[in-house]
Amino acid sequence: MQATGPAFGISAFDIRLVELEAGACLPLDQHAGQLAAVVLSGQGKLLLDSGPQRFAAPCSLFIPPHAPYQINNNASTTLQLVMVCSRVEWPVATAPMAPSGDD
Numbered sequence: 001m002q003a004t005g006p007a008f009g010i011s012a013f014d015i016r017l018v019e020l021e022a023g024a025c026l027p028l029d030q031h032a033g034q035l036a037a038v039v040l041s042g043q044g045k046l047l048l049d050s051g052p053q054r055f056a057a058p059c060s061l062f063i064p065p066h067a068p069y070q071i072n073n074n075a076s077t078t079l080q081l082v083m084v085c086s087r088v089e090w091p092v093a094t095a096p097m098a099p100s101g102d103d
Contacts, residue, residue, distance in 0.1 A: 020073040033086030035063040042079030
């Protein structure tokens with residue numbers, strides 16, 4: 001179920017509630033932006049090029065931009081997670097910000 005995104009007038013990120021039944025998996029995917037997931041219930045395996053990572057609720061997952069990934073539910077219960085994917089790549093700050101003087 002998509003909770004936000006361009007169809008809702010928000011262009012910077014998408015939020016989706018994902019439920020995977022026992023034994024199900026998401027198709028292999030990758031995104032130009034960052035992806036984070038909050039695991040609400042269940043357990044599974046995150047497949048990345050760096051190797052598989054097992055996880056169990058409650059936890060969060062991070063998938064870097066352009067990284068191929070797959071999420072598998074290898075348990076006997078439903079895996080439920082909220083996925084947030086940025087639609088743009090955010091610049092990384094390389095130095096502390098100077099005080100604005102507005103404080």
